[in-house]
Amino acid sequence: MTTLPDSALDPSAPLLDADAARRYRTVTRRALDRPAPVRPGAGPLAAFVLTHPLAERTVAGLAAGHGPYSLVHLAQEIELHHPPRPGAPLDASAALDAVRVEAKGTRLVLTTTLTDRTTGAEQARLTAHILLAGIRAAEPRGTLVPTASVRQETPGDTVSRDLGIDREWIADYGRAAGDLNPVHLDPEAARSAGFTDVIAHGMSLVALAVEEAAERYADGDVDRVRAIGARFARPVLPGEGTTLILTPAAGDTVAFTVRSGGGAAVKGGRLRLGPGTGAGR
Secondary structure: OOOOOOOOOOOOOOOOOHHHHHHHHHHHHHOOOOOOOOOOOOOOHHHHHHHHHHHHHHHHHHHOOOOOOEEEEEEEEEEEOOOOOOOOOEEEEEEEEEEEEOOOEEEEEEEEEEEEOOOOOEEEEEEEEEEEEOOOOOOOEOOOOOOOOOOOOOOOOOEEEEEOOOHHHHHHHHHHHOOOOHHHOOHHHHHHOOOOOOOOOHHHHHHHHHHHHHHHHOOOOHHHEEEEEEEEOOOOOOOOOEEEEEEEOOOOEEEEEEEEOOEEEEEEEEEEEOOOOOOOO
């Protein structure tokens, strides 16, 4: 985690700041009415925060010269091979795997990776499915592959948790994550973008699922969450009444959904748990 927006992030050498990662997780957990984390670890969302500025610049470069557009985050996958070490130099890279022009705009698949510069080991691989609404001039490439689904042959007991999502929490999350998009912070900007109020960050909902799953199924060890997948179906507004639903599925997988305002906001969510490391015991 970086100290954005107080300092600029060099996308070629992001660093995991353990204190900033803890602040990020502490803010996230407020919406679950949980205290600050006891165990150390940044979890898989740290990889997303570290690579997000590079991903934004890559998308902006693709869209440059094609006119105004709005970015819609359709889905996100994260594979965490090795939790990044605090202070270890990391290399970040981005690649466009697929681009397709559709009626609503340009749909693309963007993969970013984090690599430990010292060891050369890949730390994380992230795949984002994005729609650039209003742009229909990009050059097509690659093949769009749908996100994987969760097998629930022998599902466990479903649990649900009400989420305390209000304007203050959305703004605090944005500052902790370094994502200051005005649609999350400024009601007027959100209305100009077609929303009735500010909206929660899609990845904040995933972060909440990670924290709750770690508490319930991984002894609070967030670094045991090694893979994530989720599709974003609708925006979440503050005070709308939002619920996280978790269901243990096949193997070490936990399925999750987020419902808000009577509909599904996050669909097809899945978390895969890895073995514990014993850290912090």
